Amino acid sequence: MNEKDFDKLKEELTNIVVPTEKLASMRHNGYAKYKKRQKRNRLFFKQVALIAVVVIIFVSSIRVSPAFANAVAKIPGFAPLVEMLTKDKGLKDIVDNEYFEELNIVQTKNNITLTILGTIADETGIVIFYELEAPFNISNLETKEFQLSQNGEVINSSSTSGWPYTEPTKTIQGKLEVIATSKIDYSKPDFEIYLKFDDTKETSFTIPFTLTKPIQPSKVYDVNKPLKIDGQTIYVQSLTISPLRAELKLKVNSQNTMQILQIDHLKVLDEKGEEWGKVQDGLVGLGSFREETNSIFIQSNYFRKPNKITLVLDQIEALPKGEDYVEIDFLRQKIVKVPPIDDFDLKILDSNSIEVTYKSKEDHHVQLFSDVIDAEGNQFYHNSFSVYENHNRFTESSYHFDLKGAVNPVQIYFFSYPHYLEGSTKVEIPLTE
Amino acid sequence: MEQIELAKKAIAGDETALLQILKQEESTHYRIAFSYLKNEHDSLEAIQEFTFCCFRKIHTVKQAEFLNTWLIRVLLNVCSDIQKKKRRYELRNDVAEGTFQNDDNHLELSEAISKLTPKQQQLIYLKYYCDLKNKEIAKEMHISEGTVKSRLHTALKKLRFLFSEGGQS
Numbered sequence: 001m002n003e004k005d006f007d008k009l010k011e012e013l014t015n016i017v018v019p020t021e022k023l024a025s026m027r028h029n030g031y032a033k034y035k036k037r038q039k040r041n042r043l044f045f046k047q048v049a050l051i052a053v054v055v056i057i058f059v060s061s062i063r064v065s066p067a068f069a070n071a072v073a074k075i076p077g078f079a080p081l082v083e084m085l086t087k088d089k090g091l092k093d094i095v096d097n098e099y100f101e102e103l104n105i106v107q108t109k110n111n112i113t114l115t116i117l118g119t120i121a122d123e124t125g126i127v128i129f130y131e132l133e134a135p136f137n138i139s140n141l142e143t144k145e146f147q148l149s150q151n152g153e154v155i156n157s158s159s160t161s162g163w164p165y166t167e168p169t170k171t172i173q174g175k176l177e178v179i180a181t182s183k184i185d186y187s188k189p190d191f192e193i194y195l196k197f198d199d200t201k202e203t204s205f206t207i208p209f210t211l212t213k214p215i216q217p218s219k220v221y222d223v224n225k226p227l228k229i230d231g232q233t234i235y236v237q238s239l240t241i242s243p244l245r246a247e248l249k250l251k252v253n254s255q256n257t258m259q260i261l262q263i264d265h266l267k268v269l270d271e272k273g274e275e276w277g278k279v280q281d282g283l284v285g286l287g288s289f290r291e292e293t294n295s296i297f298i299q300s301n302y303f304r305k306p307n308k309i310t311l312v313l314d315q316i317e318a319l320p321k322g323e324d325y326v327e328i329d330f331l332r333q334k335i336v337k338v339p340p341i342d343d344f345d346l347k348i349l350d351s352n353s354i355e356v357t358y359k360s361k362e363d364h365h366v367q368l369f370s371d372v373i374d375a376e377g378n379q380f381y382h383n384s385f386s387v388y389e390n391h392n393r394f395t396e397s398s399y400h401f402d403l404k405g406a407v408n409p410v411q412i413y414f415f416s417y418p419h420y421l422e423g424s425t426k427v428e429i430p431l432t433e
Numbered sequence: 434m435e436q437i438e439l440a441k442k443a444i445a446g447d448e449t450a451l452l453q454i455l456k457q458e459e460s461t462h463y464r465i466a467f468s469y470l471k472n473e474h475d476s477l478e479a480i481q482e483f484t485f486c487c488f489r490k491i492h493t494v495k496q497a498e499f500l501n502t503w504l505i506r507v508l509l510n511v512c513s514d515i516q517k518k519k520r521r522y523e524l525r526n527d528v529a530e531g532t533f534q535n536d537d538n539h540l541e542l543s544e545a546i547s548k549l550t551p552k553q554q555q556l557i558y559l560k561y562y563c564d565l566k567n568k569e570i571a572k573e574m575h576i577s578e579g580t581v582k583s584r585l586h587t588a589l590k591k592l593r594f595l596f597s598e599g600g601q602s
Contacts, residue, residue: 006561009542013464013562019473023459026477030484031452137446140492168446200493 087280090245090300094120097303099243101213110203111135116193117173121186121211122242123218125157125179128193137168145196145204148178151188156181158283179283186215216302218242223429229316230421232256236311239429245279246298248311252289259324260289262366262416264315265424268298270306288370288415307431314424317416326369328354329409336409341419343394355398360418369399370415374406440497451491455484458501462508465558469512469547475519483511502559502573509551509558516547545595553588560585 094100102118117129126148132138148155157180176193189211196204221239233253240247246268252260268276278284279297287293301309319339327337330351338346343359356368372380380403403410442450455462462483466476486507494503546557559565559573567585571578 005542009546009561012542013468016464016467018460018463019477020459022473022477023463023480024456026481027452027455027459027484030481031448031488033481033485034488137492139446140489200495 088299089276090243090302091120093300093303094243099213099216099303101211103209105207105209107205107207109205110199110201112138112141112197112199112203114195114205114207116207116209119209119211120244121184121215122244123180123183123186123215124240124242124244124247125177125184126191127244128176128178130174130176132172132174134170137170138172139169141172142198143195144198144202145194146176147194148176149192149194150184151190152192155184158286177283179286181286183218186211189215216243219302219431221429221431223427225427225429226253227313227425227427229313229423229425230258230318232258232260232318232421234260234313234316234425236427236429239309239311241300241302241431243300243302246276246300246302248296248298250289250294250296257321258318258421259321259414260421261317261319261324261414263296263313264317264418264420265312266296266298266314267312268301269310269312270301270304271308272306274301274304276301284366290371290413308428309431310426310428312424312426316421316424317419318421319414319417319419325411325413327409327411330403331408334409339414341417349398352403353398353400354412355396357394357396358418359394366416367399368397368414368416369412372401372403372406372410372412374403374408374410376407378406380406380410437497440500443500444491444494444497446492448488451487454500454504455487458504461563462504465505465508465562466512469509469554470515470519471544475515479508479512479515482515483508486511499573501563502555502565502570505558505563506551506555509554513551542592545592548595549588549591553584553591556581556584556588557592 100118100120103116104118105116107114111134113133115131115133117131119129120127128148132141146159148157148159155178157178159176159178176195190208191211192206192208194204194206196202219241221241223236223238225236227234227236233256235251235253237249237251239249248266250263266278270276276299279299283297285294285296287295319341323339325337326335326339326346328334328348329336330348333348335346335348338344341358345357347355349355358368370381374380380401399412401412439450439454443454459480463476463480466479466483467473470476470479487504490507494500546554549557556570556574559570560567565573567578567581571581574581576584
């Protein structure tokens with residue numbers, strides 16, 4: 001091995017014919033692939049103990065009515081709220097009732113400036129609005145860690161962070177959403193945000209803040225009524241109404257022949273016929289029909305104080321029991337079982353992620369899978385998913401699972417699938433305290 | 434110095450600038466990919482994946498001066514992934530056909546190089562194909578010049594061993 005050998009290497013390399021045209025086309029493909037991925041919305045979340053129901057909504061253009069615009073104009077810097085308002089009636093009430101707290105706490109590190117604009121808080125959780133600014137492009141900056149602590153202890157919660165920016169930008173406005181596993185106690189309202197990004201310096205921020213405005217207590221109503229639909233039974237257990245959201249607790253009868261997954265259309269009508277729908281973006285529920293806890297979040301009518309509401313359940317997703325999971329051997333990169341559903345395609349991407357394509361009637365942005373049971377019966381969860389753009393009613397999405405220590409093959413249970421029970425059902429709930 | 438300006442733009446998120454750099458460097462990149470993967474099909478696939486990775490990760494490059502060496506590192510990682518996938522597939526074909534033939538003899542040296550660790554390969558390509566000085570390599574890899582020397586020495590020793598092994602069989 002000497003310098004001459006390396007001259008030979010150089011010569012060998014120089015002798016390789018370069019297919020310029022093909023290379024140009026490959027470069028184009030690689031770039032196109034990048035642009036396609038870039039278009040997806042990113043939403044990072046972590047879940048503690050409970051499964052978080054996460055929905056990704058694509059907002060290409062936000063139309064804002066003058067009323068909304070006026071409402072938001074009252075709060076300087078709350079731009080992310082505009083987007084939320086268009087999707088959540090309860091939040092409009094929050095703004096009208098000035099149920100928010102401005103903070104404007106600024107911190108700069110490694111040239112990145114983080115401003116905590118303000119919060120909306122209640123016993124169920126806290127939404128934190130923030131702005132990021134840097135002298136360079138930060139559209140690719142991803143949140144690596146986020147947690148919220150109170151009096152030195154991390155709040156046990158499910159949380160989301162992320163933003164839909166795709167074009168290069170130097171400022172980002174976003175929200176951090178925390179939904180607590182148990183009621184947040186505001187007797188000592190001292191909190192601390194910890195946020196870490198995935199830049200090379202792994203810039204992290206620790207920002208303490210104290211809330212001074214009074215927190216409205218949640219109202220709890222026990223319902224305990226059974227609902228029958230298409231031969232299956234669902235129990236409505238309770239309804240808890242808070243400023244940020246109303247939480248409906250449901251349970252299924254274990255004798256059901258179908259595994260109920262999600263309720264796609266769920267609305268609440270008050271005595272005047274005014275409607276509130278499900279929360280549509282971010283965290284929209286906790287738990288699942290397979291677990292003890294199953295909560296669906298509805299847009300809140302907390303500030304309206306209705307006497308009675310009617311709950312309407314429609315488009316109930318279900319798959320026959322025993323056909324409600326896929327089985328995959330990640331070790332051998334083999335699909336063991338896929339239920340016989342039309343237009344469903346699954347691909348193994350690597351040792352812990354899959355990509356699926358399926359057909360749905362309308363945009364279907366909720367995660368398809370959630371919990372995983374390995375060959376030895378241990379439970380695992382998925383920790384991120386992304387939805388690419390829909391083409392001809394086909395949805396393409398990928399799922400990444402946290403499978404440390406799992407024994408293959410694993411069963412991945414459907415959490416949602418656009419296959420429905422026949423009909424709809426409703427129940428009246430009096431709201432007298 | 435124009436190169437540096439272009440690299441700075443690319444790192445700041447200017448997509449046209451990055452495309453331009455990739456075009457300028459395409460021969461070097463393709464040849465390295467080819468010497469690693471030994472055929473046009475896989476090398477082209479590598480360039481596609483490499484382009485994708487570059488756009489995704491360009492914002493992590495700290496200094497414009499080292500963009501080119503960073504590109505080669507990304508390329509070698511992509512090649513190594515593709516080869517891993519291919520190996521899995523070839524292994525299966527092997528069992529079916531019962532034989533394994535290697536008819537490339539004109540690329541012996543690069544064949545041997547491909548058996549080095551990605552870091553060692555990068556070192557060799559930087560030194561002998563991109564003609565970088567030890568000092569420049571040291572700066573890029575955030576190691577001392579002495580470490581570059583000793584690592585090169587280890588890599589060459591391994592190459593020599595691989596060569597003699599190849600010669601015996």
